């Protein structure tokens with residue numbers, strides 16, 4: 001990677017980490033996917049129960065595969081026939097893994113959800129939440145973070161799931177109320193009441209969308 005981009009990433013990560021700290025959350029910088037995986041495995045003790053929402057970034061650094069071993073209790077919701085039991089197990093986990101749709105340079109996290117399993121677990125339930133977030137999702141302020149979530153992340157997600165929404169054909173948010181909309185719940189995490197609950201690994205390589 002170009003050394004000027006590397007330098008900019010380090011500086012931006014420092015700014016975001018400072019913002020997260022001011023909000024009772026903890027941030028880390030990993031220049032590469034490999035460093036991000038190493039840091040995540042340092043933070044999750046062996047034997048932990050771990051659940052996750054749909055988080056491409058977590059898959060892309062290899063974390064979900066690394067946790068699907070006998071050393072961890074990985075709660076794989078796809079393996080549950082009873083989806084309600086899977087959801088309740090996820091809420092009771094030691095760790096919930098997630099990415100976010102956007103975050104601000106001063107540390108506010110923005111997430112949009114259709115079923116709300118992800119945003120509800122971020123808000124409360126699992127003992128700790130570990131985010132893996134690429135620096136390409138950092139926006140200057142909350143307004144631009146909301147715009148990114150609705151105009152970049154959401155239209156890509158509807159394509160991923162083959163949903164019938166206006167943004168699936170326009171590529172940008174049309175503020176729909178379609179039955180397939182994934183924009184049912186918006187979670188803005190501006191402060192964590194519980195110190196040491198929310199941890200964010202910022203990654204210098206592009207991940208997710």
Ligand code: SF4
Pocket residue numbers: 150151154155158165166167168172173174175176177178180181182183
């Ligand atoms: S509100 Fe509708 S059109 Fe806008 S991003 Fe969400 S699903 Fe797409």
